[in-house]
Amino acid sequence: MSVYKCYDCNQVLCRDCSRKHGNTEKYSTHLMQLISDSFILNFKFSLEDDVYGLQFINDIKCLPDGEVVAAVYNKGKLELLVFSISGKQRHVIQLDNIPRKMDVVDKNTVAVLLEKDIVAIIDIQQNHVQYIRNIAMPYGLGTSFIYIENEFYIDEAFGIVVIDMSGSVKRCITLSFKPYDMCYDVKSQHIYCIDSKCGQLICIDRDGTNIFTFTAPSMTNLTDLTIDNEGNVLVLCRNEDDNSRYSVIKVDSNGEKSEVVITNINTSLLDPHICYDHLTNSVVIGLDNKVYIYKKK
Numbered sequence: 001m002s003v004y005k006c007y008d009c010n011q012v013l014c015r016d017c018s019r020k021h022g023n024t025e026k027y028s029t030h031l032m033q034l035i036s037d038s039f040i041l042n043f044k045f046s047l048e049d050d051v052y053g054l055q056f057i058n059d060i061k062c063l064p065d066g067e068v069v070a071a072v073y074n075k076g077k078l079e080l081l082v083f084s085i086s087g088k089q090r091h092v093i094q095l096d097n098i099p100r101k102m103d104v105v106d107k108n109t110v111a112v113l114l115e116k117d118i119v120a121i122i123d124i125q126q127n128h129v130q131y132i133r134n135i136a137m138p139y140g141l142g143t144s145f146i147y148i149e150n151e152f153y154i155d156e157a158f159g160i161v162v163i164d165m166s167g168s169v170k171r172c173i174t175l176s177f178k179p180y181d182m183c184y185d186v187k188s189q190h191i192y193c194i195d196s197k198c199g200q201l202i203c204i205d206r207d208g209t210n211i212f213t214f215t216a217p218s219m220t221n222l223t224d225l226t227i228d229n230e231g232n233v234l235v236l237c238r239n240e241d242d243n244s245r246y247s248v249i250k251v252d253s254n255g256e257k258s259e260v261v262i263t264n265i266n267t268s269l270l271d272p273h274i275c276y277d278h279l280t281n282s283v284v285i286g287l288d289n290k291v292y293i294y295k296k297k
Contacts, residue, residue, distance in 0.1 A: 004264075007031045007041055031266055031292075038261040039248070039283050039294035045087030047072065047289045056270060059102040060286035061110060062277040069110055069124070070286055071099035080112065082124055085277060085284075087291065093127060095120055101145035101181075103152075111152065113145040119152060119167070132167040144182045146191070148206065153191070155179045159208065173208035185227045188253060192233050194222045201225070201235060201251055212255035219249055219258070223271040229278055234261070236274045236285070246272055248283060248294075262294055 004013045008030040033041055047055050047070070055074045062068055067090070068083040078095040097114040105111050105121065112120045119132040142155035151170060152163050159175035160182075179193035179202075190211055193202045199220055203211040221238035223246075228234055231253040239245045248262035262283060265272060272287040281296040 003035060004032045005035055007033070007044075032264050034263045037263055038250070038259075039296050042282065042293045042295040043087070044290055044292045047074075047081065047089075047291070055289040057273060057286035057289065057291070058099045059112075060273045060284060060291070061102050061104050061275045062284055063104060063110075063124075064107045064278070066277055066279040067124075068275075068277075068284060068291065069102070069104075070291070071095075071102045071112055073098060078114075080110070080122060080124075083291070085280060085282070085293065091127065093122060093124070093129065095129070096131060100143055103145060103147040105147050111145075111147055113143075113152075113154065119163075121165070132163075132165070135163060135167045136169055142178075144179045144193075146182045146184045148184050148191075153182065153184075155182070175204070175208055177202065180222070181224055183225050183227055183233070185231055185253070187231055190253075192225060192227070194225060194235070196222055201233060201255070203255055214251055214255040214258070216249070216251075216258050218247070218260060224274045226274050226276045226283075228276050229281060234274060234276065234283060236265075236272055248274065248285075265292070 003015045006013060055072060057070050057072055059071045066085045068085060070081045072079045072081050078098055080093040080095060082090045097116050097118055099112045099114055101113045103111055108123055108125045110122050114120055117135045121130045144155035146153045150165055153160050155178060160173040162170045164170055177195040180196035181194045183192050191204050195202050201214040219237050220240040222235055224236040226234050233251045235249045237247055237249055239247055246265040247260050249258050250261045251258045270288060272285050275284050277284055283294040285292045
């Protein structure tokens with residue numbers, strides 16, 4: 001009985017054949033997925049100009065019009081690449097420093113958290129970059145970064161620091177954990193955080209009040225998260241039984257149940273990044289120099 005599909009060979013495989021296929025050195029990097037997954041790989045593409053394999057996606061986001069924006073480290077160059085959902089590159093914007101995380105401000109604008117305490121606000125249509133420098137963060141800028149109503153929420157040692165669009169610190173939100181990553185649901189006005197130390201998904205309001213904490217045996221090594229059209233949280237997790245693969249787990253907006261919706265995502269030394277294209281109901285994953293588009297069944 002066919003259970004898996006190998007996209008590199010374009011073959012369907014039974015469970016035993018899939019194990020042999022995956023354990024063979026020749027096919028070890030092939031992308032296999034359970035046919036029963038809720039999101040099925042539609043297509044994938046590689047970033048251009050990657051002759052020496054030194055181009056890496058540090059974060060990826062979907063704009064409201066369906067375009068894909070990738071913050072990239074490219075052979076010493078620091079870039080923001082803009083693609084159509086089909087993978088056609090539209091243009092490149094140069095950055096001053098290494099991008100850490102990114103969030104969407106509006107349909108034409110993204111904000112990028114850079115190293116050396118810098119935030120770049122980028123108008124993609126006008127190809128214009130405005131830098132906010134020397135932000136007075138108590139312990140330096142973190143690795144988690146979201147935009148909410150003209151303010152940026154950035155993780156720090158004891159919670160979240162909120163700054164305005166000029167870089168001034170407006171307030172600090174004290175938490176019992178350090179948010180490794182965050183995303184914001186506009187409809188519920190909830191912030192979803194990854195506590196990587198405890199392997200938990202934690203939902204808080206904008207003042208830091210805990211709404212719920214969710215754990216599951218399948219959720220190990222949580223690395224990134226996004227929100228789908230129904231308000232569910234999609235969490236990227238490294239597989240507990242196979243550290244060379246990732247899965248995407250869907251947690252409902254109330255933190256009451258979860259299910260695995262994408263299996264067997266290839267990985268490397270670098271963690272993948274996830275975002276959601278609300279126009280096409282697709283999961284977009286950036287890994288190394290490749291972008292994978294998974295379409296909802």
